[in-house]
Amino acid sequence: MELEAIPGVGAKTAESLAELDDPERALRDGDVAELASAPGVTPGRAARIARAAIRAKHDDPGGFLGTDRAREIHRELLSLLQARAVTDYAARRLETFYPSARRSRIEEARAVTASAMEREPTDAVLDALHDVEPVAEPGDVRVRERCLATTDAERYSAARQAFPELSVEIVEDARGLAELARGYATVIALDERFGGIDVEGDVRVRPDALDEPVEIVPERPLAFFSRNRDCLRAAVAVHRESDLDAPCDLDALTSGLDRLDADGAVAGDDELDRLEDALDDLDDVVVAAEDLANAQLKDAIVEQDVTIEGSDLLSLVERGAGADSLLSRELADEYDAAVDAARTHLIEGLALDDAEAEVAARAFPDEATFPVAHEADVVARLREDLQAAMDRRAGERKRDLANTLAGMRADAETLVRQALEIDVELAIARFAADYDCALPVFVDDDAGDPATVGGTEGEAPDGVDAGSAPDIEIVGGRSPVLDEPPDRIDPVDYEIDGVRLLSGVNSGGKTSTLDLVAAVVALAHMGLPVPADSVRLRRFDGLHYHAKTQGTLDAGAFESTVRDFADLATGADGGLVLVDELESITEPGASAKIIAGILEALAERDATAVFVSHLADEIRETAGYDVPVDGIEATGLVNGELQVDRSPVPDHLARSTPELIVEKLATEAGSEGVSDDGTAGSGNPRESADGGSDPADFYDRLLAKFG
Structure with missing residues (x-):
């Protein structure tokens, strides 16, 4: 698909969309979330692009909604659907459902609707959806404890491009590797020439490093899963609570996510936790061990009765010896016991292994001193050993987990996408349930055109004769745009064929009936369910709904309105025209003549139209043909309240309220x-x-x- 061929997509937007992994797939599927992830593309813009791509796919010129009121009805319907979506994605995705005259687009949308109406929007699924959102790319990953090394300038450039997360260094020989190893926990040599060298530190020779990104930088795939951890868990829950087929092993994915912290570190590894705790507690435990030794030695000194002969004292002074020598001679056993206690506290307090314990034991000297003081260089060495061990362990666990999860990324993205799409379907299902909706049946009589959208080629469903069927037949229709709860809306039956007048008492429901017809036609052409027991209609090229004008128009506005109706009455066939009390634009006598003329023009081209008017008698007298009049009949007044049968009676002029x-x-x-x-x-x-x-x-x- 040529991106710039999509209406509204210019060179700059096309350049942004081209940065997506698969922009054609995103456009084809109407994936608003993926489109919105392109640089500079907002979710609203993404929805418009998706709609434009759908129109281009079906060669749909658009413009089905021909008037402000028709567009307003569509917006109200869309809002009702979006209010039943849980995720922001579904709300945006629903914007790609638009009224279309194209059979292929209606069928495409109806396929989604048919699937949606079979779904059960349970509380468990809806609750799980609250934490589902489009997957996000992690921010820049930076690994500071690992570096790559090479002697070759070209390999250096290739490594920098392949691994932006790592430092890449040029070295001349093994000595250079050794220097790097003192500054990094792990050094990965890219040249075969370094094979077999003996360098202190964690130095690995990996000539194949550029072909093994997961092994070299496991943080890369882990960053994606840690960034989207909560979302993926929610998507797993959605699949488990619904009948969606999962693209991967949900238990394996959940297990992998459980081993991952929010910051991308590996969780649930006891050895890694031990090393991390030891590093965190090292300084405090060293001080505590030191205090323990001094306290124990001090108690020993206080309790010990030490006598020094004069000659001994003179000898100590002559040799320049101090209290340490005295301690060594008189309290050697007590000192050894105090130091042993300190070493034991340090080793046990940090839960050190045997190798680490050997280093830790040297933190307190064998030679007697008071007060007892730790060897700073030994503690520093212990810290380095623990850090190196932790880095090695973390690297091993990261590589292990990354190898498990890396191959699941595509499936994980599909998992989230399916969860988001089911929210779209559940919003449709909830709307259908709230208004007791049904899928409409399209009955077309175009030459060579299949009789129904979604029906059998050339045959109308349920034995309907396409040539004799009315243009619109609504049974038990409930207007969703009424400001009433669905269960309080009176059902309406209405059959429309050709050009008709609709009469009735004030506040009897004439405008509501037009709203119902407009809503049914708009939803049907969006491929969505309609709020009625059943609906049959033909496919229209457009919806032109003219709302009631507030007050008489001035000359300029009147002229503009007449021009609009001239275009409508002489334009292409196939649209549905709904007009509410056009007589309000000017004087009643003139209005009747104008309406009669419009009706004549529409009838001559076999259009479908409903005009609401209180001037039915005057219009019929003026018109050059027998204008059909339907009536919303009032059954009487009870306690000052008008009692009305909301379903229009065909070929019946309803009585007025007066x-x-x-x-x-x-x-x-x-x-x-x-x-x-x-x-x-x-x-x-x-x-x-x-x-x-x-x-x-x-x-x-x-x-x-x-x-």
């Missing part, structure tokens, strides 16, 4: 003018007590005006 109110007044006035025995209360039901007209007569005359 008519219902007048009818209610007429009925109440008529009943008040009749006595309990059925006779007229005043003898003249049409004459009031004071000789005026009865109100019932007035209400009857008003009611008659409604026809």
Whole structure:
């Protein structure tokens, strides 16, 4: 895939995407997380790039949502889906679902939806998803206790490029290696000529080092797993709590992660822990051992009754000897005991092995002194030995663990990607469950076109005749954009064929019905489930939903609106047109004529449209054909509340709210003018007590005006 061929991807963005390991795979799969990992590409930008790549793949020109209100409906639907996602990735990934007229794109999205609707979004899976996020590359890894050495300048350059984590040094001979070994825990010689040399320190000859990066720098693969440790554990939990097929042995991966600290160090190794503790405690234990020896020797001196003859004292003075000589002569056994106690405390306190204990024993001298003092150079040597042993042990364990985990990196990335993708599916499943959704059935009558999206080639499902099916058939539809809980939304049945008017009482649900139709059509063309018991519809080229205008438009705005409808009425066939009370743009008389003209133009090209209007009678009188009118009928007024059947009645002009109110007044006035025995209360039901007209007569005359 040519990156710059994707709409909206320029040279700079293409250059950033090219740095990804597999940008074509990321674009093909709509992997927003991977795209967002490219330099300078934000998650929002990544979602737009993924959408553009999908459109390019399906040769989709876009523009399905033709009006502000249509785009607003789409945004509301997308927000409902995103609110049911756990991860930020899933929320972004859902943005790649967009309404499309392309059959191939709808089928592609429906395949995801069909899988999603079979999933069970359990609490355990959702909880595990909270810690899943796209894998991150670790920061720069730097290893300071190890270096590479070579005598060759070209090999030096190659090593620096291959191992940026390590220092690379040029040496001339074995002596140079020996000098490096005094400054590094491990020196890796790259030249065969150094084979068989005897150099003090950990010096290894590895001419194959450039071909064995895991052996030389195990920190490299370990850094990835330590950086993503929590995320990988969460992804493992997601797979275990769901029916996802894991790309690797989950127990082996978990075991490897358990052996790894957050900083990339190996955990759970008793010997490594012993050496680390010994290094950490060395100074404190040396001081404690020293204090122990002095305390024990001091007690011995206090308790000892030492007598010095004059000649002995003179001899000691003449020889320049001091108290140490006296201690050596008089308290030799006590001194040896104190030093032995110090050595034992040091060895046991640091849990030293036999070789380390030999060095530690020399930390306290055999010659008697008071106070007892440790040998600093011996303690320094012990520290170096412990550090070297720890580095060697850590290196061995790192290499062992790195060899175990390095080959699992690709599978680990797949593991996380699958966990993130299941969050996308679970968001769809949760939306479908909340609104009791169903997969819509597309019924197309295009020549040579398969009858259904996702159905059998050339056949409509369930015996539907594509040529006679309505353009849209909604059974038990529940508008998701209503500000009501799903269980409180009244289901609506509505069948739309051709160009129609929709009439009904104020607050009866006409606008909500248009919203429902728009939502159903948008979701169906996104390849997503629709909030209804069942939906059949044909595939539309676009959705043009014109919301109700607030107030009469001025001349300029009115002209612009008429131009918009001119483009709509004379444009390409195949779009769905929804219009809410267009008469509000100007005077009622003129509005009826304009709407009638638009309906005529749309009907002439066999379009599909629903116009909500209170001017149904006036429009039908003006139109040059018999305009079908559906009605949302009110069943009456109860305690001042309008009772409405929300499903439009086909070919029925609904009564208005004023008519219902007048009818209610007429009925109440008529009943008040009749006595309990059925006779007229005043003898003249049409004459009031004071000789005026009865109100019932007035209400009857008003009611008659409604026809």
